[in-house]
């Protein structure tokens with residue numbers, strides 16, 4: 485089943501969810517590590533090149549994910565969820581979409597502030613467009629960092645909620661995002 489139904493996630497949504505989850509966590513680690521590298525470190529140029537290239541590809545995947553979400557039904561809440569849990573899950577999911585839109589945009593604004601394009605794995609380039617924001621590199625950098633920390637805090641909350649559903653409530657919330665047969 486490729487597409488979602490009103491009760492289950494299809495394989496496209498499941499695959500994109502997990503690919504993005506793993507990539508986002510990897511990008512966070514990479515970003516954290518690379519900002520402290522000194523100019524004389526051999527990875528000083530390589531890691532930002534990888535971080536920016538993956539960031540652009542992630543933004544493209546996210547665009548596809550968002551369109552896919554709009555043209556697919558969203559599985560409803562699993563039976564037994566309280567009204568509060570349903571609203572909290574919706575708020576967190578939409579906050580993820582909001583943050584995953586703004587984080588690559590702020591990253592793009594940091595990298596292109598000096599009018600240079602972003603070279604994506606030496607395959608194609610994304611040109612600079614907006615370069616006139618005052619202190620663009622620094623301000624976009626502050627926004628990028630703040631939004632990323634917010635995202636990671638939400639990922640922790642979201643993961644805790646998923647595990648609580650699985651191990652305490654013993655419901656189908658995590659199983660259906662893993663594509664396991666609903667019991």
Ligand code: HEM
Pocket residue numbers: 501504505506508509553558559561573577578580581639642643646647657658659660661
């Ligand atoms: C960077 C990491 C992650 C992000 C950005 C993320 C984002 C999202 C989003 C946006 C949705 C809503 C999908 C939709 O209906 O459109 C979702 C659903 C879900 N996620 Fe994640 N997720 C992440 C990591 C994880 C992890 C680590 C787990 C579990 C260990 C998890 C478990 C789930 C489950 C079970 C659902 C389905 C919830 C439901 O059916 O109501 N996610 N996630």
